[in-house]
Amino acid sequence: MSTYAQKKGIGATIWDYLTTVDHKKIAILYLIAGGLFFVVGGLEAMFIRIQLAVPNNDFVSAGLFNEIITMHGTTMIFLAAMPLLFGFMNAVMPLQIGARDVAFPFLNSLGFWLFFFGGVFLNLSWFLGGAPDAGWTSYASLSLASPGHGVDFYVLGLQISGAGTLIGGINFLVTIINMRAPGMTYMRMPLFTWSTFVASALILFAFPPLTVGLFLMLFDRMFGANFFDAAAGGNTIIWEHLFWIFGHPEVYILILPAFGIFSEIFATFSRKRLFGYSSMVFATVLIGFLGFMVWAHHMFTVGLGPIANAIFAVATMAIAVPTGIKIFNWLMTMWGGSIRFTTPMLYAVAFIPSFVAGGVTGIMNAVAPADYQFHDSYFVVAHFHYVIVGGVVLGLLAGAHFYWPKMFGTMLNEFLGKITFWLFLIGFHLTFFIQHFLGLMGMPRRVFTFMEGQGLETGNLVSSIGAFFMAAAIIILLINVVITSVKNEKVGNDPWGDGRTLEWAIPSPPPFYNFKQLPLVRGLDPYWLEKMEGKKGMMPAEPIGDIHMPNNSFIPFVLSMGMFIAAFGAMYQVDDKPWAIPVLILGLLIVFGSMFIRSIKDDHGFHIHKEDLLDEDDKEVKA
Amino acid sequence: MENTQSNSANPRMDLNFRRKKNAEDMKFQVIAFALTIFLTLVAFVAVGYDGFSHWFIVPFILLLAVVQVGFQLYYFMHMSHKGHEAVAFFLYSGSLVGAITILTFVTIVWL
Ligand code: HEM
Ligand SMILES: [Cu+2]
Numbered sequence: 266m267s268t269y270a271q272k273k274g275i276g277a278t279i280w281d282y283l284t285t286v287d288h289k290k291i292a293i294l295y296l297i298a299g300g301l302f303f304v305v306g307g308l309e310a311m312f313i314r315i316q317l318a319v320p321n322n323d324f325v326s327a328g329l330f331n332e333i334i335t336m337h338g339t340t341m342i343f344l345a346a347m348p349l350l351f352g353f354m355n356a357v358m359p360l361q362i363g364a365r366d367v368a369f370p371f372l373n374s375l376g377f378w379l380f381f382f383g384g385v386f387l388n389l390s391w392f393l394g395g396a397p398d399a400g401w402t403s404y405a406s407l408s409l410a411s412p413g414h415g416v417d418f419y420v421l422g423l424q425i426s427g428a429g430t431l432i433g434g435i436n437f438l439v440t441i442i443n444m445r446a447p448g449m450t451y452m453r454m455p456l457f458t459w460s461t462f463v464a465s466a467l468i469l470f471a472f473p474p475l476t477v478g479l480f481l482m483l484f485d486r487m488f489g490a491n492f493f494d495a496a497a498g499g500n501t502i503i504w505e506h507l508f509w510i511f512g513h514p515e516v517y518i519l520i521l522p523a524f525g526i527f528s529e530i531f532a533t534f535s536r537k538r539l540f541g542y543s544s545m546v547f548a549t550v551l552i553g554f555l556g557f558m559v560w561a562h563h564m565f566t567v568g569l570g571p572i573a574n575a576i577f578a579v580a581t582m583a584i585a586v587p588t589g590i591k592i593f594n595w596l597m598t599m600w601g602g603s604i605r606f607t608t609p610m611l612y613a614v615a616f617i618p619s620f621v622a623g624g625v626t627g628i629m630n631a632v633a634p635a636d637y638q639f640h641d642s643y644f645v646v647a648h649f650h651y652v653i654v655g656g657v658v659l660g661l662l663a664g665a666h667f668y669w670p671k672m673f674g675t676m677l678n679e680f681l682g683k684i685t686f687w688l689f690l691i692g693f694h695l696t697f698f699i700q701h702f703l704g705l706m707g708m709p710r711r712v713f714t715f716m717e718g719q720g721l722e723t724g725n726l727v728s729s730i731g732a733f734f735m736a737a738a739i740i741i742l743l744i745n746v747v748i749t750s751v752k753n754e755k756v757g758n759d760p761w762g763d764g765r766t767l768e769w770a771i772p773s774p775p776p777f778y779n780f781k782q783l784p785l786v787r788g789l790d791p792y793w794l795e796k797m798e799g800k801k802g803m804m805p806a807e808p809i810g811d812i813h814m815p816n817n818s819f820i821p822f823v824l825s826m827g828m829f830i831a832a833f834g835a836m837y838q839v840d841d842k843p844w845a846i847p848v849l850i851l852g853l854l855i856v857f858g859s860m861f862i863r864s865i866k867d868d869h870g871f872h873i874h875k876e877d878l879l880d881e882d883d884k885e886v887k888a
Numbered sequence: 889m890e891n892t893q894s895n896s897a898n899p900r901m902d903l904n905f906r907r908k909k910n911a912e913d914m915k916f917q918v919i920a921f922a923l924t925i926f927l928t929l930v931a932f933v934a935v936g937y938d939g940f941s942h943w944f945i946v947p948f949i950l951l952l953a954v955v956q957v958g959f960q961l962y963y964f965m966h967m968s969h970k971g972h973e974a975v976a977f978f979l980y981s982g983s984l985v986g987a988i989t990i991l992t993f994v995t996i997v998w999l
Binding site: 442466469470474500502503506510554557558561569570573 | 974978981982984985988989992993995996997
């Protein structure tokens with residue numbers, strides 16, 4: 266939190282965050298909300314592993330177990346991993362391209378609040394008659410048969426938070442296309458910005474199929490339609506297609522930004538330009554394209570026929586090529602560099618073998634005939650946790666340590682950071698490596714217990730022990746955060762000492778207008794270039810002038826809350842509750858009312874005057 | 889006093905150039921407009937004429953539609969002008985992804 270905010274009362278600070286349109290504060294909101302959901306999803310994971318630690322366990326019942334695994338997957342993907350990445354994108358990307366904010370600050374805040382209210386709605390299911398229990402994939406035949414409101418919570422909650430994600434993605438795209446500083450050409454953009462760009466494009470194209478799928482599901486469950494009901498002439502497979510047309514790009518939406526974070530870390534702590542920059546960009550874009558042509562590899566066992574399976578198998582394997590390009594480029598970046606093993610760098614180095622292991626099992630899954638054996642077994646569970654935890658989560662933890670000083674102006678403790686790292690890495694491999702073998706030995710996915718004497722005891726126990734290591738790692742990280750915030754030792758512009766990109770050229774945390782004067786970018790790694798020429802900072806591209814800033818707004822919060830209220834009405838009208846339709850209407854009135862106010866109210870923002878900016882300069886000199 | 893700067897020193901020159909360019913654009917727009925109307929008429933004739941089978945008419949009209957979309961984008965919405973490369977790239981990649989999806993649905997879901 267900036268010192269600026271701490272001087273205000275706690276109430277004023279909360280109001281500031283509820284209404285903020287500043288990308289740096291929205292980043293913090295994403296970090297807090299995503300972190301909270303990460304803890305919730307993590308607790309669910311612990312319950313899963315406790316239940317499976319020993320055979321014939323009855324820690325939770327079979328029905329509750331289904332709810333827990335469904336909510337674990339859904340929460341982790343939609344409410345933890347993606348928002349946390351959005352947090353870093355918001356915090357860093359505008360700084361990296363030398364912009365004063367994102368293109369649409371108001372929409373940025375709307376995107377956050379929609380995600381937040383969608384997530385809260387989904388999680389309220391625990392207290393309102395039971396959570397969804399048809400898996401995070403929510404395959405139609407199963408989810409249409411699921412009694413109660415669990416799956417309704419899934420459909421409506423994801424619809425709302427998905428809208429927020431889509432808004433966020435479009436906002437990032439427009440920002441990167443239109444708001445780069447003078448000299449910041451596409452081929453000079455840092456890799457994290459590039460991966461944000463491609464991931465946002467994937468969001469743009471991948472979320473609409475999910476939206477369509479959820480709408481069809483909504484109509485099937487709540488308004489008596491039969492899109493997925495084979496008995497009534499529908500087709501249950503269509504849901505699977507729609508879900509995976511979204512679902513496979515989704516995994517790249519998660520991993521590409523993590524790749525971006527690692528690329529920055531490798532270059533920074535090897536003190537070298539990223540090896541093969543242009544091939545890295547090319548590989549990122551190519552992965553983005555191929556990501557849309559492989560979804561049916563999740564459906565090999567559906568019975569699409571040998572030709573379809575073969576085509577999708579080959580397309581899937583093709584993705585390994587650009588991924589391999591990236592792996593080799595990272596290795597070559599380190600080669601001959603003067604490497605510093607800081608906490609973020611440890612994560613980056615550990616990421617390579619972990620992620621490669623996940624990629625290799627991915628290729629194994631992509632061999633369609635072999636997948637008949639792997640599918641729906643713990644082998645697949647091991648695969649996707651190797652890519653998601655060994656890739657995305659390691660990336661998030663690395664990014665948290667790397668960008669913490671830029672976001673909060675304080676440095677996380679390196680010693681505690683390294684303890685977190687080792688505990689997490691050991692726990693991760695303990696938990697998931699052995700699951701490959703559990704799968705090959707025939708343990709099916711999504712079972713709530715297993716029997717004695719089938720050779721599955723040891724593996725499951727080891728797996729559960731590993732989970733406790735990861736939990737301990739996260740607890741130490743939280744302690745680290747608390748200690749660091751209490752100590753509150755401020756750091757300068759470039760706390761790692763080897764910053765290469767624009768964000769390290771400005772104070773930590775940056776002033777609310779980011780750049781007093783937009784910087785002139787003279788090449789890739791612009792700040793490094795200037796430092797190598799003996800300069801202290803960036804050369805300005807413009808004289809000091811007035812800066813136009815947007816006003817805060819409470820409308821995004823209210824509008825999102827309207828959606829939240831309307832969702833309750835939509836859900837309970839199924840039960841013929843008399844209050845349901847009025848609640849639906851009330852919610853929609855709030856939504857459209859907010860839109861109306863936003864449209865008719867002129868809000869031109871305000872200007873920071875040149876004189877005030879110059880005054881500040883004087884103060885800095887005196888102090 | 890926002891931080892906006894014109895990148896040309898002589899506003900007159902810019903104006904002359906723009907005038908000429910606009911006149912040229914106008915010409916293309918009128919031609920494209922006439923062609924659009926013509927293509928629409930062709931579509932009506934194709935449907936109205938008894939001699940053609942459905943297997944000809946449907947793909948033919950779809951083809952005409954694609955051409956019309958091209959006119960719309962390039963002549964009326966100025967996609968051919970400089971500064972629209974990103975938009976064009978996104979439109980084409982979106983169509984590609986959409987086409988693959990439809991192709992898959994037609995081949996393995998619906999038929
Ligand atoms: C070389 C790259 C990859 C290949 C070839 C690959 C291949 C596959 C295949 C064939 C499956 C389906 C297995 C089955 O259900 O029988 C699968 C599942 C999965 N993969 Fe990957 N994958 C790759 C990378 C990734 C990445 C980078 C992520 C995420 C960051 C990821 C996340 C997942 C998830 C979440 C599932 C399981 C979905 C579910 O059924 O719930 N994969 N992968
Ligand atoms: Cu996939």
